[in-house]
Amino acid sequence: xxxxxxxxxxxxxxxxxxxxxxxxxxxxxxxxxxxxxxxxxxxxxxxxxxxxxxxxxxxxxxxxxxxxxxxxxxxxxxxxxxxxxxxxxxxxxxxxxxxxxxxxxxxxxxxxxxxxxxxxxxxxxxxxxxxxxxxxxxxxxxxxxxxxxxxxxxxxxxxxxxxxxxxxxxxxxxxxxxxxxxxxxxxxxxxxxxxxxxxxxxxxxxxxxxxxxxxxxxxxxxxxxxxxxxxxxxxxxxxxxxxxxxxxxxxxxxxxxxxxxxxxxxxxxxxxxxxxxxxxxxxxxxxxxxxxxxxxxxxxxxxxxxxxxxxxxxxxxxxxxxxxxxxxxxxxxxxxxxxxxxxxxxxxxxxxxxxxxxxxxxxxxxxxxxxxxxxxxxxxxxxxxxxxxxxxxxxxxxxxxxxx
Amino acid sequence: xxxxxxxxxxxxxxxxxxxxxxxxxxxxxxxxxxxxxxxxxxxxxxxxxxxxxxxxxxxxxxxxxxxxxxxxxxxxxxxxx
Numbered sequence: 286x287x288x289x290x291x292x293x294x295x296x297x298x299x300x301x302x303x304x305x306x307x308x309x310x311x312x313x314x315x316x317x318x319x320x321x322x323x324x325x326x327x328x329x330x331x332x333x334x335x336x337x338x339x340x341x342x343x344x345x346x347x348x349x350x351x352x353x354x355x356x357x358x359x360x361x362x363x364x365x366x367x368x369x370x371x372x373x374x375x376x377x378x379x380x381x382x383x384x385x386x387x388x389x390x391x392x393x394x395x396x397x398x399x400x401x402x403x404x405x406x407x408x409x410x411x412x413x414x415x416x417x418x419x420x421x422x423x424x425x426x427x428x429x430x431x432x433x434x435x436x437x438x439x440x441x442x443x444x445x446x447x448x449x450x451x452x453x454x455x456x457x458x459x460x461x462x463x464x465x466x467x468x469x470x471x472x473x474x475x476x477x478x479x480x481x482x483x484x485x486x487x488x489x490x491x492x493x494x495x496x497x498x499x500x501x502x503x504x505x506x507x508x509x510x511x512x513x514x515x516x517x518x519x520x521x522x523x524x525x526x527x528x529x530x531x532x533x534x535x536x537x538x539x540x541x542x543x544x545x546x547x548x549x550x551x552x553x554x555x556x557x558x559x560x561x562x563x564x565x566x567x568x569x570x571x572x573x574x575x576x577x578x579x580x581x582x583x584x585x586x587x588x589x590x591x592x593x594x595x596x597x598x599x600x601x602x603x604x605x606x607x608x609x610x611x612x613x614x615x616x617x618x619x620x621x622x623x624x625x626x627x628x629x630x631x632x633x634x635x636x637x638x639x640x641x642x643x644x645x646x647x648x649x650x651x652x653x654x655x656x657x658x659x660x661x662x663x664x665x666x667x668x669x670x671x672x673x674x675x676x677x678x679x680x681x682x683x684x685x686x687x688x689x
Numbered sequence: 690x691x692x693x694x695x696x697x698x699x700x701x702x703x704x705x706x707x708x709x710x711x712x713x714x715x716x717x718x719x720x721x722x723x724x725x726x727x728x729x730x731x732x733x734x735x736x737x738x739x740x741x742x743x744x745x746x747x748x749x750x751x752x753x754x755x756x757x758x759x760x761x762x763x764x765x766x767x768x769x770x
Contacts, residue, residue, distance in 0.1 A: 374706075526706070528708060
């Protein structure tokens with residue numbers, strides 16, 4: 286299904302981890318709050334109270350998607366805000382109990398940068414290594430805990446390599462030692478079933494545009510009884526924990542998107558998994574291409590690879606000329622033309638990490654699009670390799686990467 | 690300020706780190722839910738509560754029993770009357 290307007294050429298949008306298109310029903314639900322329903326939820330007169338009611342309904346919808354109480358959901362402007370809020374807010378709230386924070390090396394920049402900020406403020410941070418699939422070992426978490434440890438934050442699934450982390454096992458380790466456990470579930474929420482009670486986490490970050498909701502809407506789940514220092518100070522919005530007049534249309538949209546994600550999740554997973562597996566199978570037939578992340582235990586809509594002797598950016602450009610839109614590592618890393626820390630942390634050499642490419646799928650994608658892509662991609666790789674100085678070196682006898 | 694110890698509260702509201710004026714809104718909301726004679730305990734880190742909570746009690750006719758300081762927080766005790 287062509288979701289991108291243009292010159293009539295076929296367009297295959299394979300970058301759902303960058304963002305999703307808005308679900309039409311979500312847009313319809315949001316529209317009145319851009320127009321006549323413009324009231325401020327704090328106003329005591331009727332239009333204000335209607336906006337307030339709409340936000341509270343969205344809170345119930347988001348809570349229901351992750352099996353939480355509505356009062357535990359704090360709306361934010363993004364997943365990055367939720368992550369920064371969680372890490373900084375918890376570390377500061379618990380600074381009298383200790384100064385040690387544990388994160389993994391496959392975290393999103395919003396966690397890594399917040400961790401660095403905390404380091405500069407006097408906290409001590411452990412960056413846990415991962416194995417070649419990107420898994421954090423719960424035993425390694427246990428071993429890195431000191432009597433000063435106050436917060437552990439591990440990503441639920443990295444959008445660069447797709448591996449789903451053993452959060453439940455890590456949360457048990459944290460719980461046993463009375464350490465606050467946060468997970469960045471931006472890539473997973475709305476895409477795989479999440480039950481915060483089953484996961485056992487104290488805090489969980491999410492973003493609406495990862496499940497066909499609007500940009501500018503995120504949320505942080507904070508378990509009842511957990512004290513957190515606000516990131517944005519001011520008024521009593523969000524129970525006095527996140528100030529700023531609420532982005533009512535975005536919040537309403539997030540609620541609707543959560544409701545749709547919950548009811549349609551198994552259908553979505555089935556649809557994406559089928560296409561994902563077809564891409565993985567097809568791409569791995571190309572010589573000297575390796576899957577990154579774990580084969581089975583990964584996001585259902587995510588296929589990521591490293592291609593030897595080619596730069597990711599070149600592949601992206603050639604693919605986009607064929608109307609195929611994908612990504613090379615995370616959006617920020619790709620822009621900075623730097624090797625992804627996530628890929629380096631799973632043991633991929635710097636040179637090979639340049640050849641990273643990520644395809645992520647959604648409901649608009651079809652089998653026919655995947656067929657078209659699988660026809661074009663090997664040709665593009667061949668053409669680029671013909672031009673590649675690295676390839677010539679390889680033919681001269683240098684060693685190939687063998688994936689571990 | 691009246692300092693107290695060993696007060697038994699019927700209900701506790703933990704609003705530590707929540708921004709002003711959550712202490713007043715929560716106080717109002719929680720006291721509404723109490724029976725006459727029941728005691729509410731409010732935990733907060735907000736300095737403004739030192740003035741606001743006794744004043745609120747005076748204005749609304751509820752009894753301000755007193756406060757104590759624990760860890761880095763204040764605990765206020767209010768009896769619904």
